Amino acid sequence: QARDVVVFAAASLKNALDDAAAAWSRESGRKAVISYAGSNVLAKQIEAGAPADVFFSADLDWMKYAISRNLIRPGTRLDLLGNDLVLIAPKGSAVQVSLRPDLDLASVLAGGRLAMGHVDAVPAGKYGKAGLEKLGAWNGIKDRIAQTENVRAALLLVSHGEAPLGIVYKTDAVSEPNVRIVGIFPEGTHPPIVYPVAITQDSMHPDAAPLLEFLRSAKARPFFEKQGFKVLNTADSGS
Amino acid sequence: MTDWLSPEEWTAVRLSLKVALVATSASLLPGIAMAYALERGRFWGRQALDVLVHLPLVLPPVVVGYALLLGFGRRGPMGSLLAEQFGVVLSFRWTGAALACAIMGFPLLVRAIRLSLETVDRKLEDAAGTLGAHPAWVFFVVTLPLILPGIIAGMVLSFAKAMGEFGATITFVSNIPGETQTIPSAIYTFTQVPGGEGGALRLAFVSVAISIAALWMSEWMARRVRRRFLA
Amino acid sequence: MTDWLSPEEWTAVRLSLKVALVATSASLLPGIAMAYALERGRFWGRQALDVLVHLPLVLPPVVVGYALLLGFGRRGPMGSLLAEQFGVVLSFRWTGAALACAIMGFPLLVRAIRLSLETVDRKLEDAAGTLGAHPAWVFFVVTLPLILPGIIAGMVLSFAKAMGEFGATITFVSNIPGETQTIPSAIYTFTQVPGGEGGALRLAFVSVAISIAALWMSEWMARRVRRRFLA
Amino acid sequence: MDGTARQTEVPRLMILDVDLRHRQGAFTLDARFQSEGRLTALFGPSGSGKTTLVNAIGGLLRPTQGRICVKERVLVDTRQGIFVPKHRRRIGYVFQEARLFPHLNVRQNLHFGRWFTPKRERVADFHAVTELLGIAHLLDRWPSTLSGGEKQRVAIGRALLSDPQLLLMDEPLASLDEERKAEIYPYIDRLRDEGDVPMVLVSHSVPEIARLATSIVVLNDGRVTASGLASDILRHPRFFPQAGLVEAGALVEARVLRHEEAYGLTVLQAAAGTLTVSRLNLPVGAPVRMRLRARDIILSLAPPEGISALNVLPGTVVAIEEVEGSGVDVTLACGSDSIVASVTRKSMERLGIKVGLPVQAIVKSVAFDRDALGTVHAKNM
C-alpha cells in the first residue's frame, strides 16, 4: 500500500491527534495523513468522494449526516472523546457567576457581549445556546451575543478583552493563559459534547482499523487528556 | 417577494450593502492617495508600503481579522486611541465590518488606480503646468479625470470584494445579526448546518444580483467616461 | 534555518508556491483571452460572462469552494468528465487547489488586463494593420506587448491572492498535508488549537516573504517594460 | 523593365477611382474623382476631409457608401459588400502623426512591415532608405526619445520599407527642414516613376505639390472642387484658390540640350525655346520638368539687352485674364508650350499688351523654382 491512511478530523483536535498519530507511527511504522477542517466541510467532502479513510467529527450532527448518507462503514462509529463547556472571562476580570438556573448574565455583561461560536452552526455555539436556555438566561442575552465562526475566535475575543464573557470548550480555556474559567456548565444543561470517529464506507485502507484501535487504546489516552478532553470510550472500558 | 427572505436575512442584505458602500467610498481617497504615492513617490519606505498594501491579499483573511482585532480592538492601540479621542468604536460594530472590508479590498483598489496612473501621459500634465496650473491643480484637473477608468474599476473590485468578504469580518467583529452579520456571514451560517444549502443559495443569489447591478452601473459610468475621450 | 519550520510546514510552503505559480500561469492565457473578449468583444452574453468572471470575488470563498466541490468533485459533472475523458482528477489533489486559487484570482487578473487593454491606442493597431499584419498578428506584436504592464499587475494580484486563498481551497480539496495543505490552510489549522499562534505567525511570515519577492520581481519587470516605451 | 507594354497601357489605367460618401459627426465627406496620376496630391484647407479620404483608401474606416478602386482593384464597394481589410491592401501609410510603435525600437519599427511582406517582394533597401532619411544613427533608439522630425522620418521609412503597392502620405514632410526635403524628393520621384508605386500625398505646400504631383485633387469642406492633371490644375490660379496668386504657373517639359561646364550651367530645350539653368546632373537628352511661376516672368516688348537674365522666350499673347487685385494673367504661346505671366494692370496698359501681340518672356536662370525641377522618367513622357 503506497498511500498513507487519511484521517479527516475536526480542526480542534489537531494538537491531540497529531501527538497520538505520531505515537501510532512510532509503534506501527505506518503513517497517518490528517486533514483538519470544520466538521461540516469534512462531511460534505466525504460525501463528494474525498479519499478519507477515517472521519473524526467534532459533533454528533455531522456524523449523523454522514451516516444518513451511507458514508460511514456500519459498526465502526465510536464516540471517542468528550468535552466540557465553560464560561470564561478575561484573566483580569473579577466577575463571579454561578451557572445555576435563573442565571442573570445580562447584568454581568453590563453592556458587553457574550462571545461564543455561532449558535446554529458551530457545535460549541449550539451547546452553549442549549445550556443558556436550560439555565433560563437565553432570552435575556440573546441580542448580546457575538457569534463567531468557530470556537477559537470566541476564545480570542475574550482573551483580548473584546468580550467580558465567552462560552468555549474546556480544552480551549485551560490552554489559554489570558482567560479564566468562571464556571463549568453542569452536565445535562446541554446535549453531551461528543467527538465521534468512524471509518468511511469507501475506505479500503488496511491501516484504518488499526489506527482506530490505537486511538481508543490506553496508549492514546494521555495525548487526549493532556489537551483536556475526556476520553469516553476506550478499549479497556469497552462499550 | 419579501417573504422570500426572512426579515433577518433582509437585515443582512441591507447591512451588507451599507458595509460595502461605506467600505468602498471610505477607501476611495486613501486608495487614490496611496496609488499616487506608490506610483509617483520617490520616498524612503515606498517598497515597504507597497508590501503593506498587498498584505491583506497575501494573508488568509482570518489572519487579517486577527490583526485588526489586535490593532483596532477595544484594547488595541489604534482601537483605544480612536475610542478615547474620537469616540469611534469599531469592534462589534458595522463600522468595524466596513473597516475589514475596506482593508481587504484596498490592494485591489490601489492596483487598479496605479495601473491607470501608469498610463497617464505625463506630457499632458506638463502642458497643464505650462498653462499655469499648480501641481495640485494639475492632479485634480488633469490626472484625476484621466485615471477615472482605473478608479471605477478599482471601486468595482473593492465593492465586489466587500460583498464577498467574510473571514476578516467575522474574526474582527464576529457575527451579530443586525449589526455585523453581512450576507457572507449569513451564508456561512447556512453552510454550517446540515440542509442549509437552500438558504445559502438564496442569499448568494441576492449577493450576485447586487453585484450585477454594481457592475452594470460601473460599466455604464466607464463607458460614459471613455466615450468622451477615446471616441 | 531549516529547523525553524517543521518538515511538514516546509512541505506546505513548497506546495503553496507550486499551487500559486501553477494557478497564476495556468490562468494567464484564459485571463488574457477573457479580458480581450470582455473588452473588445460584441457578442451575446458578454454581460453575463462579465458577471460570471466576477462571481468568485462576490461570493464568500466557501461558497465558491462548495460550487467547485459540486462541479469538479469526483462525483460532480465536470469532475467525472475530466476523470473519465482525460484522467485528470482535481478533487483533493494539489491541482484542485491550483484550480481554486486560479478561479479566486481570475477576476483580479482579468480586470487588470482589461484596464490596460482599455488604454491601448487603437490607432497603433490600425497602423500595424496597414503594414500588413493580420489581426491575430496585430494582437501578438502590438496589443500584447502594450498590455504587458497590466498582465504583470494582474499576475501579481493573482499570485498574491493564491498565496492567501484559503476558504475555497480548503472547502474544495480539504487540508491534506503534502497534497493540498497550503500555507493558509496550515495557518488556519494552527489558529484552531491552543498554542498555535507561533506556528501561524511563522507561516504568515514566510508567506509575506514570498510575496515580497514576487512583488519585487514584478516591479522590476514592469520597470523594464515601462522604461523602454514611456521613458 | 517591360517598358514597351506599359508605355501604352499606363495612361489608360485609372490608378485611383474613388466615389464615396462618409459621415462622421457633423462632417460629411462626399468625394468623387478619378486620378490616373502616379502621384495624386490631396490639397485643401484644414478640416476639409483629406485625412478622412486617405483613411478610407487605407481601409481604416468603412465608408457609409461608395466604391474605391486602386489600379483597377476594387478595395471597397458597399453595394457589392466588398471591403478588403487593411492588412490585405498592401498599403504603406505615413500617418499625419507618426504613430510609431512605442514598444519597438527604431530598427524594429522600420522592419515591422517587412515581417508581413512576402519574401520575394522585399525590394526596398534598408540601408539606402535609412541613409536617405538620415535615421541610420537612430536605429537603436526608442521612439519616445526622438525629436518630432525624427519620428516623422522613421514613419516614412517604415512605410517605404513595407514595400507597399500604394503609398499614402498624410503631410509626411510637414516638420522637416528644406535640406532634408530636398534629399527626399528625388527618392519619391524615383519611387513614383520606377518603382511603380502610385502615391497619394496630402500636402499644404504648393511648391511641394508642384514638385511631386502628377495629379491633384482639391478638397473643400468634404467635396472635391477640382481634380485633374497637375499641369492643368497648377497652371491656373482659379483651380487653385488656396495657393493664392503668387503660386500660379505653368509646367514645362524639356530635355537636356547641353552642359556649359565652365559656368556650371545646363541648357534645356523646351518647345518654347532654350532655357539656361544651374548645372543639372543629368545626361544630355534626359527629360526634365520645370515650373515657371507666373509671378517670376517679366514681359518685354523687345528682346532686352544688357540684363542679367539669361532666358528670354519669344511668344505671342493668347489670353489675358483679370485676376483679383491689381493683376492680370497673360497667357503666352511659346512654340507649343503655354506660359502664364502675371503682371499688373498698370504695366499691361503701359505696354499695350493685348491678344495677338508678340512679346518676350524674361526668366532669370536661377529663378526657376528649384523644387519644381523634377526629373521625369521615360515612362511618364
Added chain:
Amino acid sequence: MDGTARQTEVPRLMILDVDLRHRQGAFTLDARFQSEGRLTALFGPSGSGKTTLVNAIGGLLRPTQGRICVKERVLVDTRQGIFVPKHRRRIGYVFQEARLFPHLNVRQNLHFGRWFTPKRERVADFHAVTELLGIAHLLDRWPSTLSGGEKQRVAIGRALLSDPQLLLMDEPLASLDEERKAEIYPYIDRLRDEGDVPMVLVSHSVPEIARLATSIVVLNDGRVTASGLASDILRHPRFFPQAGLVEAGALVEARVLRHEEAYGLTVLQAAAGTLTVSRLNLPVGAPVRMRLRARDIILSLAPPEGISALNVLPGTVVAIEEVEGSGVDVTLACGSDSIVASVTRKSMERLGIKVGLPVQAIVKSVAFDRDALGTVHAKNM
C-alpha cells in the same frame, strides 16, 4: 499705453538671455545666445535641439547646467540653484504635438489656462481668438474628433488665451494651409508689437521666419551657429545655409507713399527708391517691411524700357561673392539700403559687373515675397 517710456527702454532690454548645457542620451545641447528681438525664431534641421531648447525655457526640463533669463527675470540658474517651476513662468507653450486634454472639450481646453490666470490679467478675447483661428464651430467637440490642423489651432488658441508673458511656439503652423496662416500672421504681428508678449518660434519655413521674426537663432547639432537680428541673418545665405541659395535676400524697410487706386497699387518709399506693390490696406505713412529675395532681382546695365516690371532701383555694386554652383551674389548699395542680387557667373561676365559699377535692379511689383510684407509697428522702428 505707456508708449513713450517703453520706446526707449525696449531696445536695450535683453528679452532672452540663454546659456545652457543639457545632455539627453547621446545628444548635448550647448546653447548660448542673447536675443533682443520680440520674436525670436529658432531655426535648424530636424534633431538639432530646438524643442529641447524650448522645453528648457518653458521649464519642462531642468538643464544640467546654465542660466536662462527672460526679460531680465532669472528663470533658471543652476549655479545659484534657481529653478522657477513651469506653472510660475506664465508661459504659453504651443507644443510640437498639440497635447490637447482628451477629457476636456475644445471650449474647456481653450479655457484651461484662464482658470489659472489672475482675473485682471485676462485680456485675450476668447471670441476674437476662436474666430481668428477658425475654431469657433468646434467648441463643443472632443479633441479626439478633430483633424490634425484643427487640433493644432486649438492648441494655439489655448496658449494665446492663457495670456502668457512669453509665448513659445514649436512649429505651430506646420500643418496649416496658406490661407489660414495668412490670417494668423497679422495676429502674431500685433501680439508681438502691441501686446508686449515676446515670442520664441520654431519654424522650418524661411518665408514664415522672414515674415515674423525680429531675431533669429540658428541651431545645428545642439550648438548655436548664428544668432542676431533677422535682417542681418536673412540678408546673407552664409548665415543661413539651411535656407539654400534661393531664399537669400535683403530686408528693406519702407513707408507707404501713396495709393494708386485705379490700378490697385501702392507705392512705397524706401531708402533705395520707390517700390510699387499690390494695394496695401495701410494708411499713407505707415511703415512696412519687405524681403527682396536675391533670386528675384535682375540686374540691368541701363534703365530698361518696355518691360512689365514696375520697380527699377538704381544702385552701385559694392560686393561680389562667389557662392556654390553657378552663381554669384552681387550686393548693391541703393541709397542707404543694401540689396543682394543673385546672378549667374555667365551673366556677370557678359555684363562685366564689378565693384563700383552703377547698375539697375529690376524687381517685378508682384514679385515681392508677400509673406515677408509684414507690418512693422511704431515701437519696432
